[in-house]
Amino acid sequence: MVYIKSIAPTNIAVVKYWGKNPKWEKYLIPLKSSVSFTVQDFYTETELKANKGTGNILFNLNDKAITPEMKEYEYVSEMFGKTFELFPNTKNYDYDVKSKNNFPTAAGYASSASGFAALARALQGAMKELEPDFYSKYMANDKLLSVFARLGSGSATRSIPKKGGFVMWKRGINPKKQGPETFKGEELNNQIFSSYSKTLVSPDEWPEFRLIYTKIEEKEKKIKSRPGMKSSVQTCPIYNDWVEYEEKTAMPAVIKAVKEKDFPTFAKLAMQCSDGLHAVMGYTYPRILYLNEKSQELIDAVNELNAGEMKAAYTYDAGPNAIVFTLEKYENQVIEQLSRIIPKENIAVTRLGKGSRITKVEK
Numbered sequence: 599m600v601y602i603k604s605i606a607p608t609n610i611a612v613v614k615y616w617g618k619n620p621k622w623e624k625y626l627i628p629l630k631s632s633v634s635f636t637v638q639d640f641y642t643e644t645e646l647k648a649n650k651g652t653g654n655i656l657f658n659l660n661d662k663a664i665t666p667e668m669k670e671y672e673y674v675s676e677m678f679g680k681t682f683e684l685f686p687n688t689k690n691y692d693y694d695v696k697s698k699n700n701f702p703t704a705a706g707y708a709s710s711a712s713g714f715a716a717l718a719r720a721l722q723g724a725m726k727e728l729e730p731d732f733y734s735k736y737m738a739n740d741k742l743l744s745v746f747a748r749l750g751s752g753s754a755t756r757s758i759p760k761k762g763g764f765v766m767w768k769r770g771i772n773p774k775k776q777g778p779e780t781f782k783g784e785e786l787n788n789q790i791f792s793s794y795s796k797t798l799v800s801p802d803e804w805p806e807f808r809l810i811y812t813k814i815e816e817k818e819k820k821i822k823s824r825p826g827m828k829s830s831v832q833t834c835p836i837y838n839d840w841v842e843y844e845e846k847t848a849m850p851a852v853i854k855a856v857k858e859k860d861f862p863t864f865a866k867l868a869m870q871c872s873d874g875l876h877a878v879m880g881y882t883y884p885r886i887l888y889l890n891e892k893s894q895e896l897i898d899a900v901n902e903l904n905a906g907e908m909k910a911a912y913t914y915d916a917g918p919n920a921i922v923f924t925l926e927k928y929e930n931q932v933i934e935q936l937s938r939i940i941p942k943e944n945i946a947v948t949r950l951g952k953g954s955r956i957t958k959v960e961k
């Protein structure tokens with residue numbers, strides 16, 4: 599038996615992931631690359647026990663046993679299922695997984711990102727002890743490990759790199775390329791490992807950077823990201839143009855702005871990329887709408903604050919809660935402005951953080 603404890607942070611995308619390559623959907627290979635910030639104070643801690651066995655999985659989330667008919671179990675068992683299929687050595691064990699988030703699950707706080715990153719990191723720790731050859735070949739570094747996290751949830755891949763900070767998830771396979779049926783064995787593995795994450799800027803390179811979480815609504819989201827993005831890929835008429843524009847123009851510009859610590863340029867691009875994602879959702883049929891009236895009020899408040907000088911940028915994912923990016927010197931002003939709309943106790947400030955890591959190993 600081995601016991602591993604791991605921790606992984608959430609991440610917030612600036613250039614968003616919203617759609618899988620239909621040919622490679624099973625392996626969660628995206629249609630475009632994305633970039634995100636690793637968050638310091640919101641994370642998942644996971645305890646994993648692995649015993650000799652046949653691939654049985656027990657899962658407990660936030661102190662609640664998750665049974666096979668529950669949605670959360672399905673996602674976890676799918677991740678293990680794909681791992682067992684690609685790497686049969688991993689099926690020689692039974693797994694007992696206990697995960698805890700220190701923030702609300704499924705309300706647009708990217709819990710699947712930290713959850714699957716922590717699970718992949720714990721699995722890495724277990725395989726290092728139990729299957730050292732398999733570990734050395736397929737799991738021994740963050741680039742490889744980011745692929746295992748992706749098999750659970752796309753955004754989880756960006757929570758893997760140890761350095762954290764500003765992370766890029768490369769899409770890998772060009773959407774025009776053939777599907778998995780034309781590849782076998784190692785060739786198939788090479789394709790699957792072509793889409794991975796890496797740190798571009800570490801947290802200590804931009805220590806003044808702040809992320810402000812706003813809690814507008816705590817309810818579970820109406821439409822899960824997974825079916826939502828699939829519907830956008832299938833029905834949104836501007837989807838391919840959005841991919842093309844972001845891959846070739848927006849993403850390189852965001853990366854340049856972050857590397858140069860050019861906040862005004864970054865802030866404008868970040869808001870446009872968020873608005874672009876929600877435009878794609880709006881052009882999906884049936885329409886996907888995550889923002890509510892309060893979200894719009896917050897957008898107006900940020901724009902008002904930015905009238906003279908760029909001080910803040912909002913971003914929204916699959917929910918009505920905004921993350922606002924700012925710099926230390928504007929932090930108080932931004933909080934004042936936001937607290938006109940949201941009670942101060944629903945506003946939390948955090949910074950760029952490190953990525954996932956193992957915190958305990960027992961044999």
Ligand code: DP6
Binds near residue numbers: 613916
């Ligand atoms: C809007 O990673 O939750 O947060 O890969 O199907 O598990 P699956 O989806 P998920 O989608 C996240 C979408 C997003 C944008 C982003 O984080 O890039």
